[in-house]
Amino acid sequence: SQKIEQNSEALNIQEGKTATLTCNYTNYSPAYLQWYRQDPGRGPVFLLLIRENEKEKRKERLKVTFDTTLKQSLFHITASQPADSATYLCALAPSSSGGGADGLTFGKGTHLIIQP
Amino acid sequence: NAGVMQNPRHLVRRRGQEARLRCSPMKGHSHVYWYRQLPEEGLKFMVYLQKENIIDESGMPKERFSAEFPKEGPSILRIQQVVRGDSAAYFCASSLQGRNTIYFGEGSWLTVV
Numbered sequence: 549s550q551k552i553e554q555n556s557e558a559l560n561i562q563e564g565k566t567a568t569l570t571c572n573y574t575n576y577s578p579a580y581l582q583w584y585r586q587d588p589g590r591g592p593v594f595l596l597l598i599r600e601n602e603k604e605k606r607k608e609r610l611k612v613t614f615d616t617t618l619k620q621s622l623f624h625i626t627a628s629q630p631a632d633s634a635t636y637l638c639a640l641a642p643s644s645s646g647g648g649a650d651g652l653t654f655g656k657g658t659h660l661i662i663q664p
Numbered sequence: 665n666a667g668v669m670q671n672p673r674h675l676v677r678r679r680g681q682e683a684r685l686r687c688s689p690m691k692g693h694s695h696v697y698w699y700r701q702l703p704e705e706g707l708k709f710m711v712y713l714q715k716e717n718i719i720d721e722s723g724m725p726k727e728r729f730s731a732e733f734p735k736e737g738p739s740i741l742r743i744q745q746v747v748r749g750d751s752a753a754y755f756c757a758s759s760l761q762g763r764n765t766i767y768f769g770e771g772s773w774l775t776v777v
Contacts, residue, residue, distance in 0.1 A: 552706075580764060591668075591755050591768035592707070637707070641764060651720070652766065654699075656706035 550575045552655040554638060560661045561628050569623040569658045571638035578640040581614055581621050586635045586657065595636075596623075628662045635659045667691065668769035669738075670756050676775045683743040683750070685772040689758030695719075696739045697766060698731055701753040713739060714761075746776045 553572045561567040571581070580599045584592035598605045598614045598621070605612045611624040625632050635657040642651050667690035677683050689696050698710040712720040713733040724731065728746075733739040743750055753773050757766040 582765075584768075589771075591757075591770045594765055594767065597765060639707075651709075652697075652764075653709065654707040656704075 550653065552576070552638065552640060552653060554636075554655040555658045556656065558659040558661055560663060563628060563630060563662055563664050565628055567625040567628045567632065567660055567662065569636050569660065571621040571623070571655055573619050573640055576619070576640055576642070578616075578642060580641050581612075582639045582641075582652070583610075583612055583621075583623050584637040584639060584654075586637060592637055625660075630662045630664050633660055633662045668756060668758050668767050670754075670769035670772050672772060673770065674773045674775070676777060677746050678777055679747055680745050683746050683774055683776075685741040685743075685754050685756075685774070686738040687741070687756030687758075687769060688738040689756075690767055692760065693758035693767075694761050695759045695766075696733050697757045697759070698739075698741050699755045699757065701755060701771075703752075707755065710741070743774070746774070748776050750774060751776045 551574045580597055582597045583595045585595055586592040596605055596607055596612045598612050600616055609626045613622045637654050637657040639652050639654045669688040671686050694714055696713045699707040700710055701707050709723040711724050711731045715733055716735050728744045730742045753771045755768050755771045757768045759766045
């Protein structure tokens with residue numbers, strides 16, 4: 549069966565360091581992969597999208613890589629700040645999605661804590 | 665986030681009652697998605713709708729749950745005869761037609777007592 553795995557344990561990082569979060573998937577051929585941020589009691593907020601034919605995407609302090617051979621995406625936050633503390637979700641859309649967002653499947657998320 | 669409006673934000677229902685959750689998509693968005701998030705669980709897709717059409721309801725429980733997105737007005741997720749296991753956060757998201765970025769609302773937290 550299709551599986552999306554993110555580290556269930558909280559990730560503690562010291563302020564100023566780079567935080568790296570992992571998203572692994574099995575039995576899946578995603579057309580693209582997305583990363584979202586979710587704060588407690590709030591809805592997820594879209595951060596970045598990377599397509600299957602892209603290796604890397606950047607946005608300000610954020611960087612996402614996508615390795616379809618390893619079936620893995622890495623999400624990096626450089627120069628991390630306490631305000632970056634949140635749960636980060638990865639989501640995959642199958643190749644059959646036809647370009648829309650139907651079929652988007654989410655991982656359980658990794659809780660990131662940036663310590664001052 | 666501010667563009668997708670959900671209400672109520674918090675809803676308490678006794679077992680057996682009905683819960684109605686409403687979602688107004690972002691302006692110009694014609695696609696609406698409903699997700700459920702249980703404590704310590706990921707977001708689970710429930711249903712995907714366009715105006716007056718259910719496109720994909722593969723994530724909807726077979727009984728007691730229904731969704732609509734009428735020509736006028738918000739999308740409604742309706743849960744009949746609620747049970748304790750229905751307690752969860754229900755998120756609505758919207759997108760432009762054919763676009764793969766969805767924008768979430770702040771969620772509706774249902775508590776069944």
